Amino acid sequence: MENFSCRISVMIRILLVVxxxxxxxxxxREVTSLGINYGQLGDNLLPPEKVxxxxxSLRLTRARIYDTNPQILTAFANSNVELIVTVENEMLAQxxxxxxxxxxxxxxxxxxxxATRITGIAVGNEIITGADTTGLTANLVPAMVSxxxxxxxxxxxxxxxxxxxxxxxxxxxxxxxxxxxxxxEVYETMSQVLKFLSSxxxxxxxxxxxxxxxxxxxxxxxxxxxxxxxxxxxVDPYTHLHYDNMLYAQVDAVSFAIARMGYSGIEIRVSETxxxxxxxxxxxGATMENAxxxxxxxxxxxxQNEGTPWSPNMRLEVYLFALxxxxxxxxxxxxxxxxxxxxxxxMCYNVGPFALSSSTTSTSTSTSTSTSTSTSISLTSSATKAATMxxxxxxxxxxxYLLTFHVFMRSRPF
Numbered sequence: 001m002e003n004f005s006c007r008i009s010v011m012i013r014i015l016l017v018v019x020x021x022x023x024x025x026x027x028x029r030e031v032t033s034l035g036i037n038y039g040q041l042g043d044n045l046l047p048p049e050k051v052x053x054x055x056x057s058l059r060l061t062r063a064r065i066y067d068t069n070p071q072i073l074t075a076f077a078n079s080n081v082e083l084i085v086t087v088e089n090e091m092l093a094q095x096x097x098x099x100x101x102x103x104x105x106x107x108x109x110x111x112x113x114x115a116t117r118i119t120g121i122a123v124g125n126e127i128i129t130g131a132d133t134t135g136l137t138a139n140l141v142p143a144m145v146s147x148x149x150x151x152x153x154x155x156x157x158x159x160x161x162x163x164x165x166x167x168x169x170x171x172x173x174x175x176x177x178x179x180x181x182x183x184x185e186v187y188e189t190m191s192q193v194l195k196f197l198s199s200x201x202x203x204x205x206x207x208x209x210x211x212x213x214x215x216x217x218x219x220x221x222x223x224x225x226x227x228x229x230x231x232x233x234x235v236d237p238y239t240h241l242h243y244d245n246m247l248y249a250q251v252d253a254v255s256f257a258i259a260r261m262g263y264s265g266i267e268i269r270v271s272e273t274x275x276x277x278x279x280x281x282x283x284x285g286a287t288m289e290n291a292x293x294x295x296x297x298x299x300x301x302x303x304q305n306e307g308t309p310w311s312p313n314m315r316l317e318v319y320l321f322a323l324x325x326x327x328x329x330x331x332x333x334x335x336x337x338x339x340x341x342x343x344x345x346x347m348c349y350n351v352g353p354f355a356l357s358s359s360t361t362s363t364s365t366s367t368s369t370s371t372s373t374s375t376s377i378s379l380t381s382s383a384t385k386a387a388t389m390x391x392x393x394x395x396x397x398x399x400x401y402l403l404t405f406h407v408f409m410r411s412r413p414f
Contacts, residue, residue, distance in 0.1 A: 051072075128166055
C-alpha cells in the first residue's frame with residue numbers, strides 16, 4: 001500500500017508541474033524573443049490602436065518602426081509593447097551635431113518615454129555599403145555618438161540603446177559560418193561601429209534574409225533548409241557545429257566576422273527577416289505557401305527562446321518583416337508582399353497564436369486556412385478573450401484540484 005501511495009504522489013507531482021507549465025509558460029505565453037517590423041508605406045493602413053490588437057493576437061510584445069511617428073508613439077503608450085524607433089537616413093548629417101541631437105531626443109523621444117516603452121533607437125537603415133556614394137557612411141558613427149550623448153544627458157541611456165541595422169551584404173564571406181568576415185571596404189566604419197557598440201553595451205543589428213540566398217541559387221540551396229523545415233542541414237567543417245537552418249548560420253557568420261575584428265560579447269539581433277508571399281516570375285520561391293512556412297516555423301523556434309549553434313545559451317532576438325504588405329513601396333513585386341496582414345488588417349495567411357502552439361499543422365493546411373480567414377477579423381474579439389479566459393480558468397482549476405488532492409493524499413494514513 002505504501003508503494004501505491006508513493007506512485008500516486010509522484011504522478012500528482014508530475015501533473016502539478018505540467019499544469020503549471022500550461023498556466024504560466026504554456027501555449028498562450030508571449031513570444032518574448034520575437035518582434036515585428038511595422039512599416040507604414042501602405043494605403044489605408046489600420047490606425048495604430050488597431051495595430052496593437054494585431055500584435056496582441058500574435059502574442060508579440062516587441063515592434064520596430066521606421067521613424068518616430070507621434071501617432072504610433074502616443075497610441076502605444078501604457079501598452080506592453082517595447083518599441084524600437086528609427087532615425088531616417090536623411091537625418092544623419094543633421095544629428096551629427098550634439099545640440100541638434102539633444103533637440104531631436106527632447107522632441108522625439110522624451111515626451112513619450114517611459115509611458116511608451118522605447119527601448120532602442122536605430123540610426124539609419126543599412127547605411128554601411130562598400131561604395132559610399134551618398135556620403136551617409138561618414139555621418140553614421142558621429143550621429144550615433146551624438147544621440148547616445150543626448151540620451152545620457154537626459155538620463156535615458158540606461159533605458160534606450162543606440163545601434164544601426166546592417167545589411168548582410170557587409171560580409172565578404174558567410175559560408176561556412178566560421179569563415180564569416182567583413183568586406184575590407186567597410187572595415188574602417190565597421191570598426192568604429194563595433195567600438196561604439198562595445199562601449200555602450202548595445203546590440204549589433206543585422207537584416208538577414210535566407211530568401212535572397214535561395215532566390216539567387218535555388219538549384220543548390222535546399223528549400224527545407226531555408227524554411228526551417230526538417231532537413232539534414234550542414235556541418236561547419238571547422239567548428240563541427242550542425243546547422244538545420246540558414247538564418248542561424250547567417251547570424252553565426254556575423255559573430256565570427258565581429259570576432260575577427262577583435263570584439264567579443266556584443267549581442268547580435270536580427271532586425272529584419274521574412275519571406276514574400278508573392279513576387280515577379282523571376283523571383284523564385286516567393287509564394288504564400290513558402291512565406292507561411294518560413295514565418296510560422298520561425299515563430300515556433302522563437303517560442304522556444306533558442307540560441308544559435310555557436311551561442312546556444314544566448315537567446316536570439318528576431319524582428320519579423322513585416323506586419324503589413326506595403327503597397328506603396330517601389331521595386332519588385334516581392335517588396336510589397338512581405339506582410340502577415342494586408343493594409344486593411346485581413347490576414348495574408350495564418351500564423352496566429354494557435355499556429356504557434358500547433359506542432360503538426362502542415363503548410364498546406366495553413367494555405368487553405370488563409371482563404372477562410374481573408375475577411376477582416378480581430379483575433380482579440382470578445383469571443384477570443386472569453387476562450388482564453390476559459391482556458392486559463394480550466395488550467396487553474398486543475399492546478400488547485402491537484403494541489404488539494406496531493407495534500408489530502410499526503411495526510412491520509414495507509
